Amino acid sequence: MQEHTPLLIAFDLDGTLWYPEVDTLSDAHTLRPVDGVCERTGITRCMGVLDEYGSCLRLMGDSEEILSELMDGEMWDNTLVAYVSRTTEIESAHLCLRHVTVARSGTTMEDIGHHSEIFPGCKVHHFRNLSQATGIAFEDMLFFDNERRNTADVSKGLGVTSVYTPYGMTKSAWEIGLRAFAEAKQGGGRRHVVDQRDC
Secondary structure: OOOOOOOEEEEEOEOOOEEOOHHHOOOHHHOEEEEEEOOOOOOEEEEEEEOOOOOEEEEOOOHHHHHHHHHHOHHHOOOEEEEEEOOOOHHHHHHHHHHOEOOOOOOEHHHHOOEEEEOOOOHHHHHHHHHHHHOOOHHHEEEEEOOHHHHHHHHHHHOOEEEEOOOOOOHHHHHHHHHHHHHHHOOOOOOEEEOHHHO
């Protein structure tokens, strides 16, 4: 493991890893997985979750590639993955985590995640729960979210290195986050950073 690798990486869900927001879908009892053929691999797998009106929730940006890296990359063996969301549609969010796959092996988002904190309220509460459950200090966490208030609350209130990603997870945001985390661990970096497209 590299010297400055986060012990926990947390992702917001709506607008960060997937689109659309889960609370725009119909009732959880009407949601169903949608199988499709992955353009890259040609393998049939769950590509998203469809509601009764035809809206499909699916991974956005480079989310699949980043989550796959966390699952397969040796440097991440000691890193936990967490999902944090303020949605009121808790049951729907968990259903989507159980069904949306991120790898050709059929590995789901839920399989990759070690913890999830999904309930309405300030993200500070989510991170306090994560720290308590894992024993991981806030300064050893990295967080990505598409809402500036969430990243500001968590970075300023707790000292978690946080990356504002207004367009969701991208390779660029991922690299910026890893670099910011390493710089913060060395004592010279900011704990609240922005995706370069917002600069």
